Amino acid sequence: xxxxxxxxxxxxxxxxxxxxxxxxxxxxxxxxxxxxxxxxxxxxxxxxxxxxxxxxxxxxxxxxxxxxxxxxxxxxxxxxxxxxxxxxxxxxxxxxxxxxxxxxxxxxxxxxxxxxxxxxxxxxxxxxxxxxxxxxxxxxxxxxxxxxxxxxxxxxxxxxxxxxxxxxxxxxxxxxxxxxxxxxxxxxxxxxxxxxxxxxxxxxxxxxxxxxxxxxxxxxx
Amino acid sequence: xxxxxxxxxxxxxxxxxxxxxxxxxxxxxxxxxxxxxxxxxxxxxxxxxxxxxxxxxxxxxxxxxxxxxxxxxxxxxxxxxxxxxxxxxxxxxxxxxxxxxxxxxxxxxxxxxxxxxxxxxxxxxxxxxxxxxxxxxxxxxxxxxxxxxxxxxxxxxxxxxxxxxxxxxxxxxxxxxxxxxxxxxxxxxxxxxxxxxxxxxxxxxxxxxxxxxxxxxxxxx
DNA sequence: CGGTGTGAAGCGCTTCACAGCG
DNA sequence: CGCTGTGAAGCGCTTCACACCG
Numbered sequence: 134x135x136x137x138x139x140x141x142x143x144x145x146x147x148x149x150x151x152x153x154x155x156x157x158x159x160x161x162x163x164x165x166x167x168x169x170x171x172x173x174x175x176x177x178x179x180x181x182x183x184x185x186x187x188x189x190x191x192x193x194x195x196x197x198x199x200x201x202x203x204x205x206x207x208x209x210x211x212x213x214x215x216x217x218x219x220x221x222x223x224x225x226x227x228x229x230x231x232x233x234x235x236x237x238x239x240x241x242x243x244x245x246x247x248x249x250x251x252x253x254x255x256x257x258x259x260x261x262x263x264x265x266x267x268x269x270x271x272x273x274x275x276x277x278x279x280x281x282x283x284x285x286x287x288x289x290x291x292x293x294x295x296x297x298x299x300x301x302x303x304x305x306x307x308x309x310x311x312x313x314x315x316x317x318x319x320x321x322x323x324x325x326x327x328x329x330x331x332x333x334x335x336x337x338x339x340x341x342x343x344x345x346x347x348x349x350x351x352x353x354x
Numbered sequence: 355x356x357x358x359x360x361x362x363x364x365x366x367x368x369x370x371x372x373x374x375x376x377x378x379x380x381x382x383x384x385x386x387x388x389x390x391x392x393x394x395x396x397x398x399x400x401x402x403x404x405x406x407x408x409x410x411x412x413x414x415x416x417x418x419x420x421x422x423x424x425x426x427x428x429x430x431x432x433x434x435x436x437x438x439x440x441x442x443x444x445x446x447x448x449x450x451x452x453x454x455x456x457x458x459x460x461x462x463x464x465x466x467x468x469x470x471x472x473x474x475x476x477x478x479x480x481x482x483x484x485x486x487x488x489x490x491x492x493x494x495x496x497x498x499x500x501x502x503x504x505x506x507x508x509x510x511x512x513x514x515x516x517x518x519x520x521x522x523x524x525x526x527x528x529x530x531x532x533x534x535x536x537x538x539x540x541x542x543x544x545x546x547x548x549x550x551x552x553x554x555x556x557x558x559x560x561x562x563x564x565x566x567x568x569x570x571x572x573x574x575x
Numbered sequence: 576c577g578g579t580g581t582g583a584a585g586c587g588c589t590t591c592a593c594a595g596c597g
Numbered sequence: 598c599g600c601t602g603t604g605a606a607g608c609g610c611t612t613c614a615c616a617c618c619g
Contacts, residue, residue, distance in 0.1 A: 140554055140558070143553065143554050143557050143558075144547075144550045144551075144553070144554055147549060147550045147553035147554070148534070148547070148550055151532065151549065152533075173534070174534055175534040175535075175536065211553060211556075211557055212556075213556070213560050217556050217559070217560070219552070219556070225451075226450060226451040226454045226455070227451040227454075227455065229447060229451070230446075230447040230448040230450070230451040231548065233447045233448075234447070234448065234548055235548070235552070238549075242552065242553075242556055280556075280559040280560065281552075281555050281556050281559040283552070303559070304558070304559040304560075305555040305556065305558050305559030306555065307551055307552055307555045311372065312373075313369070313394070313395055313396040314396075315396065321554075321555060321558035321559065321561075323551050323554050323555050325546055325548075325551060326365075326369070327452065327455055327456070327546075328368060328372065328459075329365045329368045329369055330365075330528055330544050330546060331440070331456070331463065331502075331504070331528055332364065332365070332368035332432055332463075333361055333364050333365055333368070333526075333542075333544050334502050334526040334527065334528045334542060334544050335432075335433075335434070335438050335440070335463055335501075335502050335526065336364050336432055336526075337361070337364075337525070337526050337542035338438070338501040338502040338524075338525040338526030338542065339434050339438070339501065339525075340542075
């Protein structure tokens, strides 16, 4: 399990895990080759091998990787030893969609608290997640031992929310608000920007020409 | 307006446009320096200058960039001359959130048709967008002259939907389904993968240590 | 042979650093 | 002076290509 691993590799490992989990359930395969996993993930075989190297697992030279063991290795690498708790700020359309998406999916990584300023929502349980007043953010986040948060509030409120989260000791943020957050460098921020993404799609749709194999957070195929 | 421009640059241009539009409305500024725009966007000044070079605009050596003109240039570059129409497939929680997010935002880039298999939704108008039966996908998409689409269906249906979209001549796809799509290389795909993004955040939240300034589709700060 | 593991090369994007200009 | 425009350097990630093994 190597030195310091790039965000891109972490992302692909997350993807491999999902693909392998599906495959194990649907077909009963016990082994995969790097080129098979590569096809599933739409990356190259060399890429897969390098990523797997990063988690310190070695496959068999003739039968490829043993799925069970590889999955265990990836889990050990990606997941925290104890279940990790996540906060959601903003329970509008998008917040609810996010809640629905993650609800009951992974026992190890759970959204345990939601925050909103709408008094109608406060105190209710939405998709199995307790909703708090946004004024209680610092208190609840600190007490619950939450390290990661999702921001799904309007652009105008996002920076303020982010500052408060960081003050409450949150170290990583998934930001849906369409503005770049200014935060101390020790905080990890992952942005999901619908407008930017759709603008890219619209732009490259027009370039009828022929395209482009982009990597990463990003685009492909 | 240079040769062939990377997806990353296109993304940042979309961001600059939004930031400048806000700024123009809120403060009455007529000019920006590259380092100001850089701060707003959380990138370097050199990056901003390079991106602006790409759209073929030159600023004044002493007063920086004239906001009005720069915006016009970026719009001309990013937007299609005639309004561009977009389809949405899948009107679940996420689909509705996407619809809400984009509704009425940009006259030049509009979601004009939604598709779902739930008979309750078919024929209705949701967030100002007409909902069709998914069986009519090819017909409606072709007739309406739609080039771009958003996929917000469950993972299991995504590849099939994507194939049908491509058959209906869609050239760019914004894919929310958590599986990589296998499509002809002329199709541009931009993936938004909630699970992968949250896994990254969770992973780097744990690395209390100190981090990391990631670029792009991606993470920062 | 057809796999994996990996040094080395390749490539694209970002940053540096400076000429040139108002 | 301080800013823009830009060649050149730097950097990180991806891919190549091959040694080695079952």
